[in-house]
Amino acid sequence: MAFQQQRLVVVSNRLPAALKKTDDGWEVKAGAGGLVTALAPVLKNRGGVWIGWSGSSDPNLDVDSLLADFSSKAGYDLYTVPLTPEEVDGYYFGFSNEIIWPLFHDLQSRCRFHPRYWRMYLDVNFKFAEMVARKTNSDDYIWIQDYHLMHQAFFLKSMGVKRRTGFFLHIPFPTPDIFMKLPWRWKVIQALTEFDLVGFQTMQDRRNFSACLRRLMPEARVQGRGAVVTMDLGNRQFRLGAFPISIDYNQFSEMAERPEVEQQTFSIKEALRHRKIILGVDRLDYTKGIPERIRSFQTLLRQFPELKGNVNFVQIAVPSREEVDEYKELRTEIEQLVGRVNGEFSFPGWVPVHYHYRSFPHDELVAYYSAADIALVTPLKDGMNLVAKEYCACNTSGDGVLVLSEFAGAAAQLQKDAYLVNPYDMEGIAKALHRCLHWDREERRSHMTHLRDQVRKNNIYWWVDSFLQAGISKTLVDFPEVDT
Ligand code: GDG
Secondary structure (H helix, E strand, O other): OOOOOOOEEEEEEEOOEEEEEEOOEEEEEEOOOHHHHHHHHHHHHHOEEEEEEOOOOOOOOOHHHHHHHHHHHHOOEEEEOOOOHHHHHHHHHHHHHHHHHHHHOOOHHHOOOOHHHHHHHHHHHHHHHHHHHHHOOOOOEEEEEOHHHOOHHHHHHHOOOOOEEEEEOOOOOOOHHHHOOOOOHHHHHHHHOOOOEEEEOOHHHHHHHHHHHHHHOOOOEEEOOOOEEEEEOOOOEEEEEEOOOOOOHHHHHHHHOOHHHHHHHHHHHHHOOOOEEEEEEEEOOHHHOHHHHHHHHHHHHHHOHHHOOOEEEEEEEEOOOOOOHHHHHHHHHHHHHHHHHHHHHOEOOEOOEEEEEOOOOHHHHHHHHHHOOEEEEOOOOEOOOHHHHHHHHHOOOOOOEEEEEOOEOHHHHHOOOOEEEOOOOHHHHHHHHHHHHOOOHHHHHHHHHHHHHHHHHOOHHHHHHHHHHHHHOOOOOOOOOOOO
């Protein structure tokens, strides 16, 4: 069966629909975040199945009928894996978010290696695999998403269920000196080798994985060259590839040109009195470098006082993992910092930092991207970072500048035309901002044109096709290296 026809089954921690309790009962909304933004248009286009958790652990809630309407509008089937509060606590908040998330972002001091988390992670992965086995058949292509579900192929095989499986890691893969700290390193690596294809965001992530694998399984040998290679373990083989995720370029670019969005863009600029706008957009997460970014803006105003009254920093922070203490503390830290910077510099008619702690409707977000003179995307480490690409797609004037962390996966593809910075270097970022604010129109346009071309060409559909081709085709042809 050609890869275009094979039924696609996406499996991820969360379904692309979020359930929210309101005064009138339950509301079903499309989920936020990179994964949903990336995959929803693809499944809608080709049809298929999405398996995941609904976000509710209420045993009395009839999740399936709540989701039926969403599913028929979305154009693909949804199947829910029910999870108890204990399972969510151990597998999601514990193993996924207190161990793998910080460790894979090189922040090992934030890890809590509780054995209970590991046991719950395995139990929940088994539960997911049982659902996959029940709802799919051997002609389907099973595409597992992200670090919550690294044991899917392992459990499917242990149940004797034959499926074609691919796994994509949305976050970075660390170097051996960091990965080896994981108490269950061998079992995690071994489970990943059970997939037919393991995909990473960048060549560097893929190289890190190969280095860890060779450390733990010295018999492993890489065969081939390019973005997709074969890993030979002696008795079996599997594929490894780098597939930088992207966005639906046309959707963003067209939305930015809709008259009502252009009106919003204009209103934002008017409200800020046509001062230069520097924009940050992130889930509120400690990997995104938000406090460091605010301090860099403070440094900019201190070092270049002529900018006072002429520039605004707008930070949109989308609430994320709000139940977790660390995220609550981060929110407080950011709010205090914003207060400090505004207290230091504001004068009547000018408040330097505009901070929004909420999720914006899609069209308003696009209007902000469109209005911004500079996107300041400075994660401490990031698998890819879709915000960087969305900014380019929305910059239809071609006048904007992307200032990008060298530790975002997106830097590998966009390094030639983005202004790369070290997110920890506040003076370096201040200098970069100052320089970009003074770039002439021609320079800005030339870089932005190249950035937009790159994102247009390597868009979300290109990403899906490259992954599925590597996962489903028998031979590996035409997979040039995707970045350096
Ligand atoms: C993970 C990896 C990787 C943000 N604010 C609003 C809003 N957003 C949307 C953006 C963007 C998404 O959230 C954030 O995506 P990122 O890629 O920046 O980050 P993560 O959520 O951490 O995603 C990351 C990604 O997976 C995909 O593989 O790139 O490295 O960490 O799409 O538009 N959306 C709306 N309102 C907002 O206020 N509607």
